[in-house]
Amino acid sequence: KNEVEQSPQNLTAQEGEFITINCSYSVGISALHWLQQHPGGGIVSLFMLSSGKKKHGRLIATINIQEKHSSLHITASHPRDSAVYICAVRRSGGSNYKLTFGKGTLLTVNP
């Protein structure tokens, strides 16, 4: 079993819909990252969370440390949001920033 599991694997939505992507992990963590990868490979870091909730524009990320679960929400989705969204965790302990990744969620937003 992977240490980081994402669902769904694929998600298709109509423009304007509210999107939720889920991430569950099985190890102790010091931080959880949500990353966005567009076709061509470039990766952008969206959020780094260690507790609670963060919001940036139409994106909201939440984390529940006790339940080892995080969600990424996109409000009023737009075709330009189409990308792979990846959840990654940094394990607690240790001094490095090594990340363990989920397999990603491919989001397609149709106009």
Next chain:
Amino acid sequence: EAGVTQSPTHLIKTRGQQATLRCSPISGHTSVYWYQQALGLGLQFLLWYDEGEERNRGNFPPRFSGRQFPNYSSELNVNALELEDSALYLCASPLMHTQYFGPGTRLTVL
């Protein structure tokens, strides 16, 4: 401030050859992380360099190696290439708990 840069963008090699990939972190950053993204496998941690030393490596064979130079740029070498080494190789440098990723090198092994 320039971001993380990688070269080359694409690299095509044949089985048994060696590949060299390069990464320059954000100016002043001393750490470089290498990740492999193979089709269907997701991103996997490869190597971590900091202050010129290899600090940690992922579950990859010894033919994956690298080094970090005094200016903190880094090289990833893959010897005796196999078909399954075909992947996108990403490097990243951390700052304030955020990882900044380079654009990647797409390695194709024929």
